[in-house]
Amino acid sequence: MKRTSLKDIANAVNLSKTTISLILNGKAKENNISDETVNRVLAVSRKMNYSPNSLARSLSMGRSKTIGLIVPYITDSFFARVAQVIERQCSSKGYTLIYCSSEESAEKERSQINALLARQIDGLIIASSCRNGEDIALLKNNNFPLVLIDRYYPAIETSHVTVEDEPGAFRLVSYLIDRGHRRIAMVSVSSELLPIDNRQKGYRRALESAGIEYDERMIFEADNADHEGSVRRSIDAMLSMSEPPDAIFFANHLLAAVGFKVLKSREIAIPSRMAICCFGDSSYLELLEPSITAIPMPFEAIGNEALRILLDQIESPETSCYEQIVLPVTEIIRQST
Amino acid sequence: MKRTSLKDIANAVNLSKTTISLILNGKAKENNISDETVNRVLAVSRKMNYSPNSLARSLSMGRSKTIGLIVPYITDSFFARVAQVIERQCSSKGYTLIYCSSEESAEKERSQINALLARQIDGLIIASSCRNGEDIALLKNNNFPLVLIDRYYPAIETSHVTVEDEPGAFRLVSYLIDRGHRRIAMVSVSSELLPIDNRQKGYRRALESAGIEYDERMIFEADNADHEGSVRRSIDAMLSMSEPPDAIFFANHLLAAVGFKVLKSREIAIPSRMAICCFGDSSYLELLEPSITAIPMPFEAIGNEALRILLDQIESPETSCYEQIVLPVTEIIRQST
DNA sequence: CTGAAAGCGCTTACAG
DNA sequence: CTGAAAGCGCTTACAG
Structure with missing residues (x-):
């Protein structure tokens, strides 16, 4: 499927890729690009159905606006709901979420972490198998934005969100x-x-x-x-x-x-x-x-807090510090007791 | 997080990026690269904990070995199970799956399709909102590998997997x-x-x-x-x-x-x-x-068939044709009737 | 047996 | 106001 590129637009309007890129990224004003040019480019790019290649963009910018989530089983309603909460929050903040299931296997978890890192994700939320301290420590030592949920490693200081x-x-x-x-x-x-x-x-x-x-x-x-x-x-x-x-x-x-x-x-x-x-x-x-x-598990709060902490780490790495959140829970007494 | 690149390895062993790339991609034999060199490079790349930047690789190769899945709600156990089946199959075939929830909204579906395309996915499986014929037709007309599941558009000929x-x-x-x-x-x-x-x-x-x-x-x-x-x-x-x-x-x-x-x-x-x-x-x-x-929905078969058809389209575009699968279902009589 | 070079589609200093 | 050029990290013809 041939997608239109910056160059295609540049050729179409007889300007350089630079100018097109600037305009499409809303940096026209600060570069004194004339309104007329802006409008012309916007119109053409819309007509040509342009959408940027995010791989190229991420590669060039060194950040992907994507975060990863690894849960044991997406079929577990608890994790599915946490994923839903995080996915919604992400999209409202301009991030994309990629999630996958480790099936409680340390090896799968490891290979998923690597696959996600290879995609240059900006941060990671993991409900870890608890048998993968090695990778978690590695991420931590590299100051990679990371929040653990539901499970954490007592021996490794990280940000995490758990319940009582x-x-x-x-x-x-x-x-x-x-x-x-x-x-x-x-x-x-x-x-x-x-x-x-x-x-x-x-x-x-x-x-x-x-x-x-x-x-x-x-x-x-x-x-x-x-x-x-x-x-x-x-x-x-x-x-x-x-x-x-x-x-x-x-x-x-x-x-x-x-x-x-x-x-x-x-x-x-x-x-x-x-x-x-x-x-x-x-x-x-x-x-x-x-x-x-x-x-009941407070899945809404778990998702929200985890993402909040993660985005804080991603966006303000210098000021952010490890946060450990333990959410309260309340039993619901029903007929079985 | 600084990742080691091909160039880092090349410098470390005093060879060119080309050679490293060839070796790491198992093309040493066909390029007559000496076993000694191969072993040396392999050892160093392991020691340096190298893993290729898949964005760069996908950008360069023009294919990402990634497929997308859009479902209405990942919290619906039916879709979660289909996703699980597809995710497992994908990983066994060397593909990565990215899935997301459209929440039955045509607009979200559209923006997710675009986000996935921007990531250069190789194919797409969608349980569509049924109100997004425009995008589906566009994908189809561009011969983009696509399989619809659970829902399809009668007016648009595509591959799809549904039930009776x-x-x-x-x-x-x-x-x-x-x-x-x-x-x-x-x-x-x-x-x-x-x-x-x-x-x-x-x-x-x-x-x-x-x-x-x-x-x-x-x-x-x-x-x-x-x-x-x-x-x-x-x-x-x-x-x-x-x-x-x-x-x-x-x-x-x-x-x-x-x-x-x-x-x-x-x-x-x-x-x-x-x-x-x-x-x-x-x-x-x-x-x-x-x-x-x-x-019961045959989620296992839905996932397997959808992926089989999709991979066929991706890997043998010339021979593949539209496939419409309608899976049989059988009621389970219980006490409520 | 190995390397230089071009190219994938972007962004971004820098220059004019 | 706009463009040439370098660079992100890969792959791959091509050349020697």
């Missing part, structure tokens, strides 16, 4: 305890994900501060590659315990949905025989019967 | 009729979206072939900007009819979820007082109580 994972989990589990539950299981995912770890800490602290002994057999780790199967096995394992749990805290909304399904299929009454709740939320959790107690 | 909207709706509504329903309402979205229109046609044909008179007051159009409110109003309107419908066919899964919620809140028993079903599916529709009869 530990306190949120603490409150939710404490609530279960207040409701009389004593045997509370937790289903999380098998990985070193920081937020999951913090949610587990909150769970543990809630038990401790209620004087309930922590029992590691009550912690189940699902397999990201097989939520369905692994959650089913976890729940079956719980049910076959001599003293089965009477409540389950799921580490995220996807696990909770699967858990709900399994419990239903096993005909376990919720909440009478098993109360359930989870970190994170999704529109359908309130539609289920019983509706599920959950802690 | 009309037959699917026909079968589903016929099923409702078989179950004894006579007053069947349809809730669709207020737009000129082709698949929605086809689903409506299927609905209508089912009624006709069962000898049920079509009543346009049974068609409700929800507002994309306010699903919640408009579906609520539609359902309230139905309920206040002298002879309310006894079944509702929702044009997509998002509408069905909202409809389910409203019916519950109005304490309308499903399916005894009101049967419901929808086109499209989502993991949670089977978790609801009653679970919802639906027609």
